[in-house]
Amino acid sequence: MAENKRPASMERITTPALAQAFIREQIAALRAQIGDRRVLLALSGGVDSSVVAALLIKAVGKQLTCVHVNHGLLRKGEPEQVIEVFRNQMNANLIYVDAVDRFLDKLAGVSDPETKRKIIGAEFIRVFEEEARKLEGIDFLAQGTIYPDILESDGVKAHHNVGGLPEDLQFELVEPVKFLYKDEVRVVGKELGLPDNMVYRQPFPGPGLGVRCVGAITRDRLEALRESDAILREEFAKNGLAGKVWQYFTIVPDFKSTGIKDGKRTFEWFVVIRAVNSVDATSATVEEIPYPLLHHITKRITSEVKGVNRVLYDLSPKPVATIEWE
Ligand code: XMP
Numbered sequence: 001m002a003e004n005k006r007p008a009s010m011e012r013i014t015t016p017a018l019a020q021a022f023i024r025e026q027i028a029a030l031r032a033q034i035g036d037r038r039v040l041l042a043l044s045g046g047v048d049s050s051v052v053a054a055l056l057i058k059a060v061g062k063q064l065t066c067v068h069v070n071h072g073l074l075r076k077g078e079p080e081q082v083i084e085v086f087r088n089q090m091n092a093n094l095i096y097v098d099a100v101d102r103f104l105d106k107l108a109g110v111s112d113p114e115t116k117r118k119i120i121g122a123e124f125i126r127v128f129e130e131e132a133r134k135l136e137g138i139d140f141l142a143q144g145t146i147y148p149d150i151l152e153s154d155g156v157k158a159h160h161n162v163g164g165l166p167e168d169l170q171f172e173l174v175e176p177v178k179f180l181y182k183d184e185v186r187v188v189g190k191e192l193g194l195p196d197n198m199v200y201r202q203p204f205p206g207p208g209l210g211v212r213c214v215g216a217i218t219r220d221r222l223e224a225l226r227e228s229d230a231i232l233r234e235e236f237a238k239n240g241l242a243g244k245v246w247q248y249f250t251i252v253p254d255f256k257s258t259g260i261k262d263g264k265r266t267f268e269w270f271v272v273i274r275a276v277n278s279v280d281a282t283s284a285t286v287e288e289i290p291y292p293l294l295h296h297i298t299k300r301i302t303s304e305v306k307g308v309n310r311v312l313y314d315l316s317p318k319p320v321a322t323i324e325w326e
Contacts, residue, residue, distance in 0.1 A: 048144030072100035073208030141171035215254030259309030
C-alpha cells in the first residue's frame, strides 16, 4: 500500500534539529486530521506509545484520552511513572485502569506459555474495549505503530495491538510515527522532553513479566520476580551497563531447591539473570558481566527478595536458546 511506504525523500531523523522539524510537521498534520474531535490511545509507557502520547498532547491537548491498563505484569515503578509523567507533568487526560486482579485471576493455574499469552492479549482488548465504551464521542484511535511493524507484519502491531476491537468500535487510525525506525522515535522522544529511562528503555514484551514468571503465575512468585528485576536494573544503572546491554532481566521459574537461611533449611525459588546483546532480536550473545558485580547482585537478591535462596546466570546464546524463557 502506497500510504504505508516511507517516502523516499524522508530524511533519517538523527539530530535534535531534525526531530524538532518532525515534531512541528506532525503537530500541524495531527491538528489538520483531528480538528476538534477526540482521540483515544492505549498508553503502555513503552517508548512508541509514549512518543505518540506526547505528540498528541502538544497537538490537541485534552482532546486526547490516554488509557493505561495495569495488568499486574509491569515492572516495578512503571504504572507510577506513566501517571507521574503524563497526568502530573504533561497534564494529559489519563485513565488509569487497575486490572491486576482481573488478569491474575484469569491466569491462575495456567502454565502453557502460549495460553498465557493469549489470555493476556484477549483480556487487554476486553479491558480497553470497556473503557472505550464508557467514553462518548471518540472518533480516532492513536497507535504507536513504527516502520518495522509495517515492514514485518503488514502493519499489525502484535504488542500494542488493539486491532481486535469489535466492529462497532472501529475508529479512524492516527499513527504519527509509523514511518520512523526505533532510533528515530527515541530522538523524537528526547526532544519531546520524555525522561531518559522511558526514551532509552530496553525492549519489554507485551505479556510483560508474565512470560518471566515461568509456569503458572502466582502472586508471591510474581512479586519475587518484580523485586529481583528491580535490583538487577538498579545495579546495571549504577554500574554503567544500563545503556550498554541490549536487554536484561530476571526470570523466576516455578521450581524450588534447598538452601540454608539463619541456620535453618529452606526450600525456595531461584532467580535467573539474563543479559544479552542483539541487533534485531533474531540472534543474541550473552553479556560478560564482571564476576564481582554478579556476586553483589546475587547477595542482594538472596538477602532482599522473599522466597529466593539461589541466583543463576544464563550463559546461553540465541540460538540455541531464545531470549525469553517462555
Ligand atoms: P525471544 O524470546 O523470541 O524474544 O528470543 C525476542 C524478542 O522479542 C521479545 N518478545 C516478545 N515481545 N510479545 C512481545 O511484544 C511477546 O509475546 C514476546 N515474546 C518475546 C523478547 O523480549 C525479545 O526482545
